[in-house]
Amino acid sequence: MEKPRIATTSLAGCFGCHMSLLDIDARILDLAELVEFHKSPINDIKAFDQHCAVGLIEGGCCNEENVKVLREFRRNCDILVSVGDCAIMGGIPAMRNLVPLEECLQEAYLNGPTVFNPSKRIPNDPEIPLLLEKVYPCHEVVEIDYHLPGCPPPADTLWEALGALLKGNPIELSYELIKYD
Amino acid sequence: MSETLKETVGEVCRSVEFDRSRMIDVVREVQKRYGNVSGEAMELIARELKTHRVEVESVVSFYAFLSEMRQGKVVIRLCNDVIDRMHGADRVLAAFEEELGIRVGETTPDGEITLTTTACIGMSDQAPAALINDVVVNHLSSDLAREIVWELKQHGNPALLVKNLGDGNNASELVSAMVKNNIRHRGAVILSRAATGQGLETALAMTPAEVIRNVKTARLRGRGGAGFPTGMKWEFTRAGSAAERVIVCNADEGEPGTFKDRVILTECPDLMFEGMTIGAYAIGASLGIVYLRAEYAYLKRFLESVLDRRRSEGVLGRGICGLEGFDFDIRIQMGAGAYICGEETALLSSCEGVRGDPKNRPPFPAQKGYLGLPTSVNNVETLCCVARIMEHGPGWFTALGSEQSAGTKLLSISGDCKRSGVYELPLGIPLRELLKLAGAEDAQAIQVGGPSGQMVGPDAFDRTICYDDLSTGGSIMVFGPKRKILEVVDAFLEFFVEESCGYCTPCRVGNVLLKKAVAKLISGKGSQKDLAYLQSLAETVKKTSRCGLGQTSPNPVLSTLENFRSVYEEVLVAGEAGLQHDFELSRAVSQAARIAGRTSAHLHP
Numbered sequence: 001m002e003k004p005r006i007a008t009t010s011l012a013g014c015f016g017c018h019m020s021l022l023d024i025d026a027r028i029l030d031l032a033e034l035v036e037f038h039k040s041p042i043n044d045i046k047a048f049d050q051h052c053a054v055g056l057i058e059g060g061c062c063n064e065e066n067v068k069v070l071r072e073f074r075r076n077c078d079i080l081v082s083v084g085d086c087a088i089m090g091g092i093p094a095m096r097n098l099v100p101l102e103e104c105l106q107e108a109y110l111n112g113p114t115v116f117n118p119s120k121r122i123p124n125d126p127e128i129p130l131l132l133e134k135v136y137p138c139h140e141v142v143e144i145d146y147h148l149p150g151c152p153p154p155a156d157t158l159w160e161a162l163g164a165l166l167k168g169n170p171i172e173l174s175y176e177l178i179k180y181d
Numbered sequence: 182m183s184e185t186l187k188e189t190v191g192e193v194c195r196s197v198e199f200d201r202s203r204m205i206d207v208v209r210e211v212q213k214r215y216g217n218v219s220g221e222a223m224e225l226i227a228r229e230l231k232t233h234r235v236e237v238e239s240v241v242s243f244y245a246f247l248s249e250m251r252q253g254k255v256v257i258r259l260c261n262d263v264i265d266r267m268h269g270a271d272r273v274l275a276a277f278e279e280e281l282g283i284r285v286g287e288t289t290p291d292g293e294i295t296l297t298t299t300a301c302i303g304m305s306d307q308a309p310a311a312l313i314n315d316v317v318v319n320h321l322s323s324d325l326a327r328e329i330v331w332e333l334k335q336h337g338n339p340a341l342l343v344k345n346l347g348d349g350n351n352a353s354e355l356v357s358a359m360v361k362n363n364i365r366h367r368g369a370v371i372l373s374r375a376a377t378g379q380g381l382e383t384a385l386a387m388t389p390a391e392v393i394r395n396v397k398t399a400r401l402r403g404r405g406g407a408g409f410p411t412g413m414k415w416e417f418t419r420a421g422s423a424a425e426r427v428i429v430c431n432a433d434e435g436e437p438g439t440f441k442d443r444v445i446l447t448e449c450p451d452l453m454f455e456g457m458t459i460g461a462y463a464i465g466a467s468l469g470i471v472y473l474r475a476e477y478a479y480l481k482r483f484l485e486s487v488l489d490r491r492r493s494e495g496v497l498g499r500g501i502c503g504l505e506g507f508d509f510d511i512r513i514q515m516g517a518g519a520y521i522c523g524e525e526t527a528l529l530s531s532c533e534g535v536r537g538d539p540k541n542r543p544p545f546p547a548q549k550g551y552l553g554l555p556t557s558v559n560n561v562e563t564l565c566c567v568a569r570i571m572e573h574g575p576g577w578f579t580a581l582g583s584e585q586s587a588g589t590k591l592l593s594i595s596g597d598c599k600r601s602g603v604y605e606l607p608l609g610i611p612l613r614e615l616l617k618l619a620g621a622e623d624a625q626a627i628q629v630g631g632p633s634g635q636m637v638g639p640d641a642f643d644r645t646i647c648y649d650d651l652s653t654g655g656s657i658m659v660f661g662p663k664r665k666i667l668e669v670v671d672a673f674l675e676f677f678v679e680e681s682c683g684y685c686t687p688c689r690v691g692n693v694l695l696k697k698a699v700a701k702l703i704s705g706k707g708s709q710k711d712l713a714y715l716q717s718l719a720e721t722v723k724k725t726s727r728c729g730l731g732q733t734s735p736n737p738v739l740s741t742l743e744n745f746r747s748v749y750e751e752v753l754v755a756g757e758a759g760l761q762h763d764f765e766l767s768r769a770v771s772q773a774a775r776i777a778g779r780t781s782a783h784l785h786p
Binding site for chain 1: 708710759760761763764766769770771772773774776777778779781782
């Protein structure tokens with residue numbers, strides 16, 4: 001039987017959730033037995049060319065490229081999981097939602113106390129994706145099937161949830177795995 | 182200024198004998214005199230009543246009729262209930278705004294007039310209506326709104342706006358209101374005859390236990406909406422060894438579309454007070470409180486005069502009807518504009534001079550109510566029924582109405598019908614018959630029991646109005662064939678968002694999310710998944726909220742999902758599955774595109 005494929009991505013995140021995934025330690029070998037990694041920063045596959053069973057999304061959407069990638073994931077994965085607080089509610093990047101976009105850019109590139117920018121230009125290469133007016137949680141852009149909270153969700157949480165998904169079982173996480181205070 | 186404020190606050194606090202539990206009276210009076218309760222006033226009140234400023238502030242910030250910001254000498258509160266909107270309240274509001282030169286929520290620069298909107302003021306049968314200070318103006322139009330503003334600018338006295346007095350006691354000197362009773366059908370129990378006092382006499386000839394037994398035999402259930410058996414409530418309140426007990430009349434008729442208590446308070450106050458006195462005798466109470474909603478303040482002087490008369494007649498006060506040892510008196514507690522205070526434990530909080538937060542149950546008010554005393558809270562109409570049951574006997578009462586639901590019910594019908602008003606009809610009447618009486622046979626949907634009730638369509642018109650089928654505290658709203666059901670749902674949710682007390686998260690946050698979810702569907706961007714989400718969210722809010730408000734606020738959603746599923750399915754989006762269609766990339770990047778001076782590279786992914 002063909003192994004189920006999974007894909008992962010980090011949008012407006014810090015890769016902490018991916019680090020947490022790697023934190024499953026030696027179990028990563030079991031995971032590799034169970035699944036085949038498709039598009040993911042872990043193996044550096046850049047584009048979808050096959051359909052995947054599960055897509056893990058880290059981070060929310062802060063720019064147009066995030067939106068594009070997230071929509072690709074939606075089209076190419078049966079199940080999408082928002083992993084971690086940024087994907088679920090915008091997280092730290094969404095703190096900028098309180099400030100108008102123009103002011104954000106000026107503070108970051110011109111006025112901030114630690115800015116060194118002799119050219120006084122705000123980066124504007126055509127290659128740079130345009131920012132969204134605010135940071136969106138993933139479920140406001142595409143339909144998301146599951147949410148795994150945590151900053152990051154602990155490795156055991158990811159392991160249990162992924163295992164259940166791949167086996168087609170309901171995700172039943174014990175209290176310890178979703179307790180954060 | 183400061184000195185006079187100090188004197189005024191001192192005087193007001195003295196008038197309630199520095200009783201902290203009368204805080205609502207104190208802040209209402211300060212608000213009335215100054216147009217606000219300033220921070221300085223709060224400090225002074227706190228000092229006089231020996232409490233903390235935060236206690237005063239929490240009250241002032243809670244109630245709609247109180248404010249820390251100074252309001253105009255005249256406050257126009259236009260009712261923005263769904264029925265009023267159907268009758269053109271939006272146009273009236275626009276006219277007020279234009280004529281006053283301010284937006285809703287603002288005060289004219291000269292500090293004279295404030296314009297604001299408010300939830301149902303109990304005038305749905307004469308909508309659109311507004312409160313101008315305590316004065317009710319009804320049947321508004323944009324022309325009338327302009328005239329009102331013009332007049333207020335001349336004399337600044339809302340009382341002079343009263344032109345044509347209403348019928349019945351509305352025309353009496355102490356009420357002097359333009360309000361119409363709109364009594365369309367007088368039933369046997371309440372509206373057919375004036376109070377005789379016979380019920381009280383009969384009751385006093387019995388033992389309290391016998392009175393309670395009679396009320397139980399009559400199978401009287403609460404008329405406010407919840408339908409709890411009155412006799413049982415009284416028995417619970419009487420049980421135990423408390424030295425003092427309290428009976429409270431809930432005249433905080435706030436469920437939108439309900440205005441039957443307004444008519445009782447205007448036309449049958451004696452019957453209500455009589456029932457209350459019987460209740461006091463039955464449970465052994467010496468204190469009675471009528472909690473009168475702020476919107477009905479125009480009835481206060483009249484009700485006080487009725488109480489005075491009853492005292493002089495010996496049917497209130499010490500040794501009632503010559504019965505040695507039966508001392509009972511009633512005071513009127515004004516509300517300050519909060520729907521939640523219709524919920525009995527929130528009402529008691531309000532009577533105690535704090536925010537109208539519901540309390541945890543148990544203990545139930547019957548065990549520990551007003552200031553910790555066993556308390557029975559009964560609806561205005563329930564108490565009227567009690568007086569008649571005592572007068573004519575329980576058998577007479579049970580012969581009226583249906584097998585399971587005894588007696589008559591006052592129904593207030595409004596909306597798209599020819600004859601809106603109050604109907605007293607036997608319980609068990611089929612909805613279809615009611616609609617025929619009101620001239621609403623072509624109705625598309627009927628909201629039974631107000632926003633917290635349920636919406637039913639023509640396939641349910643043969644169902645009956647009673648406790649076991651379509652239960653209502655009195656509100657029947659009619660929506661004609663052209664009304665948009667989802668917009669009605671949206672308006673109801675807006676009401677609940679506004680009126681949630683904010684104590685528990687499911688209600689405070691859940692209602693906002695429900696409204697957002699419905700708005701998404703209305704905008705045509707919702708998918709089948711959004712429908713499922715709406716359903717599950719509504720169920721969560723219902724199951725997890727702390728009090729009746731949040732436990733019923735999802736009802737407009739749940740009952741329309743069940744009875745009007747097609748109106749939701751008609752607006753579902755046709756686009757690609759899996760995407761959220763209310764997210765528009767072009768709009769989301771438009772600011773950045775303007776700042777960068779270039780277009781998006783991913784607009785067509």
